[in-house]
Amino acid sequence: MLNRLFWKKREFSVTYQFGFATIALICFFALYAPITTLVFYSFNAGNNLMLWEGFSFHWYVEASKNELVQEAAMRSLIIAVCASLISTLVATMAALGTTRTAPFKGQKLIFIMINQPLMVPEIVTAVALLIFFAIIKTFTNYYGLGYLITAHAAFCVPFAYLPIKARLDGMDLSMETAAGDLYATPFVVFRRITLPLLWPGILAGAMLSFVISLDDVIITEFVKTAGQDTLPTYMLGQLRRVITPEINAISSVLLAVSLVVVTIFFLFTRKRY
Amino acid sequence: MARKLSEMEAERIKRKNLANWLLSMPALLLLLFAASGPLLIVIFYSFLTPGNYGGIVWEFSGDAWFKVLFSQDIFDDTISLSDAHLSIFWRSVQLSFLTTLICLILGFPTAYFIATRPPKTRNIWLFLITIPFWTNLLIRTFAILELIRNKGVVNNSLISLGIINEPINMLYTDMAIVIGMTYVYLPLMVLPIYAAMERFDFRYVEAGFDLYASRFKVMWRIILPIIKPGVIAGSILVFVPSLGAYVTPRILGGGKNLMIGNLIELQFGQGKNWPLGAALAVTMLLIVLLALIFYMRISQRSEQKDAQ
Amino acid sequence: MSKTKKDAIAIHVNGVGKYFGSEPNLVKALDNVSIDIRRNEFFTLLGPSGCGKTTLLRLIAGFESPTFGQMLLDNQDITNLPPYHRSVNTVFQSYALFPHLTVAENISFGLEMLKKPKHEISATVDEMLALVHMEELKHRRTDQISGGQQQRVALARALAPKPDVLLLDEPLSALDYKLRRGMQIELKRLQLETGITFIFVTHDQEEALTMSDRIAVMSNGHILQVGTPNEIYYNPQERFVADFIGESNFIEAEVVSVTKGRPATASLRLAGTRKTFKANMPASKSKDKTATVFIRPEHAKLQKSTRGATLTGTLTNMLFFGTDTNYHLELDNGEAFVVRSQNEIGHAFHPAIGDKLGVVIDEQAIQVLKD
Numbered sequence: 022m023l024n025r026l027f028w029k030k031r032e033f034s035v036t037y038q039f040g041f042a043t044i045a046l047i048c049f050f051a052l053y054a055p056i057t058t059l060v061f062y063s064f065n066a067g068n069n070l071m072l073w074e075g076f077s078f079h080w081y082v083e084a085s086k087n088e089l090v091q092e093a094a095m096r097s098l099i100i101a102v103c104a105s106l107i108s109t110l111v112a113t114m115a116a117l118g119t120t121r122t123a124p125f126k127g128q129k130l131i132f133i134m135i136n137q138p139l140m141v142p143e144i145v146t147a148v149a150l151l152i153f154f155a156i157i158k159t160f161t162n163y164y165g166l167g168y169l170i171t172a173h174a175a176f177c178v179p180f181a182y183l184p185i186k187a188r189l190d191g192m193d194l195s196m197e198t199a200a201g202d203l204y205a206t207p208f209v210v211f212r213r214i215t216l217p218l219l220w221p222g223i224l225a226g227a228m229l230s231f232v233i234s235l236d237d238v239i240i241t242e243f244v245k246t247a248g249q250d251t252l253p254t255y256m257l258g259q260l261r262r263v264i265t266p267e268i269n270a271i272s273s274v275l276l277a278v279s280l281v282v283v284t285i286f287f288l289f290t291r292k293r294y
Numbered sequence: 295m296a297r298k299l300s301e302m303e304a305e306r307i308k309r310k311n312l313a314n315w316l317l318s319m320p321a322l323l324l325l326l327f328a329a330s331g332p333l334l335i336v337i338f339y340s341f342l343t344p345g346n347y348g349g350i351v352w353e354f355s356g357d358a359w360f361k362v363l364f365s366q367d368i369f370d371d372t373i374s375l376s377d378a379h380l381s382i383f384w385r386s387v388q389l390s391f392l393t394t395l396i397c398l399i400l401g402f403p404t405a406y407f408i409a410t411r412p413p414k415t416r417n418i419w420l421f422l423i424t425i426p427f428w429t430n431l432l433i434r435t436f437a438i439l440e441l442i443r444n445k446g447v448v449n450n451s452l453i454s455l456g457i458i459n460e461p462i463n464m465l466y467t468d469m470a471i472v473i474g475m476t477y478v479y480l481p482l483m484v485l486p487i488y489a490a491m492e493r494f495d496f497r498y499v500e501a502g503f504d505l506y507a508s509r510f511k512v513m514w515r516i517i518l519p520i521i522k523p524g525v526i527a528g529s530i531l532v533f534v535p536s537l538g539a540y541v542t543p544r545i546l547g548g549g550k551n552l553m554i555g556n557l558i559e560l561q562f563g564q565g566k567n568w569p570l571g572a573a574l575a576v577t578m579l580l581i582v583l584l585a586l587i588f589y590m591r592i593s594q595r596s597e598q599k600d601a602q
Numbered sequence: 603m604s605k606t607k608k609d610a611i612a613i614h615v616n617g618v619g620k621y622f623g624s625e626p627n628l629v630k631a632l633d634n635v636s637i638d639i640r641r642n643e644f645f646t647l648l649g650p651s652g653c654g655k656t657t658l659l660r661l662i663a664g665f666e667s668p669t670f671g672q673m674l675l676d677n678q679d680i681t682n683l684p685p686y687h688r689s690v691n692t693v694f695q696s697y698a699l700f701p702h703l704t705v706a707e708n709i710s711f712g713l714e715m716l717k718k719p720k721h722e723i724s725a726t727v728d729e730m731l732a733l734v735h736m737e738e739l740k741h742r743r744t745d746q747i748s749g750g751q752q753q754r755v756a757l758a759r760a761l762a763p764k765p766d767v768l769l770l771d772e773p774l775s776a777l778d779y780k781l782r783r784g785m786q787i788e789l790k791r792l793q794l795e796t797g798i799t800f801i802f803v804t805h806d807q808e809e810a811l812t813m814s815d816r817i818a819v820m821s822n823g824h825i826l827q828v829g830t831p832n833e834i835y836y837n838p839q840e841r842f843v844a845d846f847i848g849e850s851n852f853i854e855a856e857v858v859s860v861t862k863g864r865p866a867t868a869s870l871r872l873a874g875t876r877k878t879f880k881a882n883m884p885a886s887k888s889k890d891k892t893a894t895v896f897i898r899p900e901h902a903k904l905q906k907s908t909r910g911a912t913l914t915g916t917l918t919n920m921l922f923f924g925t926d927t928n929y930h931l932e933l934d935n936g937e938a939f940v941v942r943s944q945n946e947i948g949h950a951f952h953p954a955i956g957d958k959l960g961v962v963i964d965e966q967a968i969q970v971l972k973d
Binding site for chain 1: 310314316318322326327336349404407419424426430434440441480481484496500509513538540541545554555559578
C-alpha cells in the first residue's frame with residue numbers, strides 16, 4: 022500500500038508547470054477576498070467601516086429607509102429593464118440578419134458597428150453623449166430618463182448580440198429547411214422552430230444587458246441631468262463624503278443581483294439544446 | 295432558360311441581402327444615434343472655441359489641439375510642451391502597460407490552470423473567473439479601497455501581526471491605481487487566454503517532452519507561440535480599458551494622480567474647456583485605434599495561417 | 603554489429619501495471635505485463651482498441667507512470683524518468699507536428715533541445731529529409747503538406763535525435779489504403795537502414811504480420827502471446843489470438859488419451875466423427891477430457907464426396923475473394939465451418955448451395971488451444 026502511494030507521488034504529468042497552480046489559486050483568492058470583505062463589513066453594527074462591532078442588518082435597514090437610495094434604485098431598475106428590452110430586441114433582429122447567411126456586402130461594417138461600444142473607451146463615448154445630448158436638450162427642452170435609457174440600450178447591444186449570435190451559429194439551418202419542406206410558411210417556421218430554439222440565447226442576452234446597464238457608472242455620470250442618480254452614481258457621489266457601511270450594504274445587494282442573474286445566464290448558455 | 299435561372303438566383307440573393315440589412319437596421323440606427331454618431335460630433339467640437347461657462351462658441355479654433363501638447367505661459371506667452379498633459383499621458387500609458395504586464399503574469403498561469411482541470415471541474419473554475427467580470431466595476435474598486443486604506447484590512451492585519459508598526463500609505467498612489475486596475479481587469483486577460491488554451495492540443499506538449507524539451511522549454515517554445523493570439527487578445531482587452539480608466543484612478547488615485555480619463559472629465563467639469571476635452575478624447579481614441587489595428591493585423595496573420 | 607549485441611534486450615518491461623481511477627471505477631488498462639524487446643527488432647503490439655497497447659507505449663515513452671512494476675532501457679531503470687530524459691522518440695497517431703514551425707524546424711527541434719552544435723543539426727536535418735524523401739518541402743509549414751508527407755516529417759522528426767527506441771502509435775491509421783501499403787514498405791526500409799528498435803502499435807493484423815519481426819498480441823490489459831508472425835499465425839496458443847488474426851474454425855474435440863512427453867501429445871476425436879488425430883497438448887490441458895481445436899480455413903480441403911472425409915456438412919454460402927473463395931458449411935452436428943480454397947483456372951469443382959460436401963483435414967493442421 023505504501024508502495025502504491027509512493028508511485029502515485031512521482032507520477033508524471035504532461036500538463037504540470039511549476040508554480041502555475043499556486044499563482045492561479047492566489048489569483049482566485051485575490052479576486053474574492055476584497056468582495057467578501059466588503060460584504061462582510063456590510064453587516065457591521067458600528068459606524069466605522071473597518072472596525073468590527075458586531076453583526077447587524079442595521080445598514081441594510083438604513084439604506085432601505087434612505088429616500089435617495091430608494092429613488093436611485095427605482096431609477097436603476099427602470100433604466101435597466103427598458104434598456105435591456107430594447108437592446109435585446111434590436112440585437113435579436115441584427116443577429117438574425119447577420120448569421121447563417123452567405124457573406125453579403127457590408128456585413129463586416131454591421132459587425133464593427135455593433136461591437137463598437139466594446140472597442141471605444143467608455144469615457145470617450147460618455148463625453149460624446151454629453152455633448153450630443155446637450156445639443157438635443159437645448160432644442161427639445163426634454164430632460165427625462167429617455168437619454169439614459171437610449172444610451173444604456175446602445176452600449177448594451179453587443180452584450181445582447183453575442184450570446185444570441187453564438188446560439189444561432191450553433192443552430193442547424195436544416196431544421197428550418199425541414200419545417201419548410203413540411204409546408205410551414207416562413208412566418209410559422211420562425212415562430213415554431215427558430216424562436217423556440219433561439220429563446221435561451223435571447224434570455225441570456227437580455228440578462229447580460231440587464232446586468233451591464235445596472236452596473237454602469239461612467240456614461241450615466243456624464244449623461245444624467247441633475248437629480249437623476251442611479252445606484253452606482255449615487256454611490257460614487259457618496260464616496261466623496263464620509264463613507265459609512267451603508268455603501269457596503271447597497272454594494273452587497275447589487276452584487277447579489279449580479280450574481281443571481283449571471284448564474285442563471287451561465288446555466289442557460291451551458292445547456293445544449 | 296439557364297440565364298433566367300441565374301437571374302432569378304441573383305434576384306433572390308439581392309432580396310435576402312436587403313432583408314439582412316433591414317433586420318440589422320434598428321440596431322445600427324440605435325448605435326449610430328447613441329454611440330458612433332456622437333463620436334463624430336466630438337471630433338467636430340475639438341475644433342471649436344470654448345464658451346466661458348462650459349459648452350462652446352460656434353467659432354473655428356485649433357486652440358484645443360494645440361493645448362493637448364503645448365502650453366502657453368500666462369505671463370510672457372512663451373510656448374512650451376505641456377508638462378501637465380504630457381506627464382498625464384505618459385503616466386496613463388505607463389500605468390496601463392504595467393497593469394497589462396501584471397495581469398499577464400498572473401492571468402496566464404490562471405488560464406492555464408483552468409484549462410488543465412478535468413472537464414467536470416473546469417466549468418466551475420471558469421464560472422469563478424467570470425463572476426467578478428460581471429459584477430460592478432465601481433463596487434470592485436470600492437472593495438479595493440476599503441482593503442488598502444491606512445486603516446484598512448491589509449494594514450490592520452500587518453500591524454497586528456507585528457510586521458509593520460506604521461500603516462503603509464498605499465491609497466492615492468500610482469501603486470493603488472495599478473492594484474485596482476489589475477484587480478478589475480484580470481478576468482479580461484484570463485478569458486481569451488483560456489479560450490486559446492482550451493483549444494490547445496496537449497499532444498504537442500507530449501511531442502515536445504518526447505523530443506527532450508524540459509517543462510520550461512515546452513512552455514516557451516511550444517505552448518506560448520501556439521496560443522500567442524490569445525495572449526495578445528487578452529493584453530489588448532486589458533490595455534484599452536486601462537488607458538481609458540476613469541473610475542479606478544478617481545477613487546484610488548485621489549485628486550492628484552490623474553489619468554487621461556480624469557483629465558478629460560476635468561475639461562467638462564471644473565475646467566470648462568469642452569473643445570480641449572473633446573480633443574483629449576479624440577487623442578485617446580486614436581491611441582486605442584492604433585492598439586486595435588495592431589491586434590487585428592496580428593490576429594489576421596494567424597487566421598491566414600489557420601486557413602492555409 | 604556483433605551477434606551478441608543484436609540479441610541484447612533494448613526494453614525490459616517487468617510486471618508493469620497501469621490502473622486508472624479508483625474503486626469502484628478502477629480501470630486496469632495494463633495488468634502485470636512483462637515483456638522483453640530486443641535491440642534492432644521491429645516489434646509490434648497488436649490488439650483491439652482498449653486492449654492496453656497504447657497505454658504500454660505511453661509508459662515506455664514516459665508520458666505516464668506505471669501504477670506498479672519496473673521498466674529498463676538498456677539495463678537502466680527508466681520507470682520514473684521523465685520523457686525528456688529517455689532516449690526514446692515517438693511518432694504520434696495524429697503526428698502532432700508543431701503548427702508554428704516549418705518542416706525543417708520540426709525536425710531540428712529535438713536536436714536543438716539536446717543542444718547539438720549548429721552544423722551538426724543542419725547536417726542531420728538534411729540527412730533526415732533525404733531519408734524520407736522530403737528535401738523539396740524543407741521550408742513549408744506543416745499545415746501546407748499532405749497527410750502522407752506529414753507522416754514522413756513526423757518520422758524524420760522522431761528519427762533525427764537517433765533514439766535507441768522508436769515508438770510508433772498507429773501512425774498509418776489516418777492514411778488511405780494505397781498510401782498505407784507504401785508506407786509499410788517504407789517503414790520496414792527505415793528500420794533496416796537505421797538499425798533502431800521499432801515498437802509499433804496497431805490494431806491491423808495484416809500490418810502486423812507483414813512488417814514485424816515479432817508480435818505481442820494483447821487483450822484486456824494482458825499480453826496473450828509473443829512470437830514471430832509465423833508462430834502467431836500458425837501456432838496461436840489461445841482462442842482470442844487465433845480469432846483475432848486471420849480466419850479460424852473452432853471445433854470441440856474429445857481427448858481420448860494423452861502421451862506424456864515434452865511436449866505432451868494427445869489423441870483427439872473431433873466432435874461428430876470417429877477418426878482420431880494426434881496433436882501437441884498444452885501442459886495446462888493435460889488432465890482435461892475435452893479441448894478446443896483450431897483449424898485455419900485454408901488448411902482444410904473441400905471434396906465432392908463425403909466418403910473418406912474428416913467432416914461432412916452442407917454448403918450454405920460462398921464468398922468470392924478473387925484469388926480465393928470461402929465456402930461456408932453447416933456441419934452435420936450443426937456447427938459452422940469455413941473452408942478457403944484457391945481459385946484455379948479450369949477448376950472443375952463447382953459446388954452449389956445446399957450440396958452435401960466432405961472436408962478433409964490434415965493432422966498437421968490441427969492445433970489444440972490452451973483455453
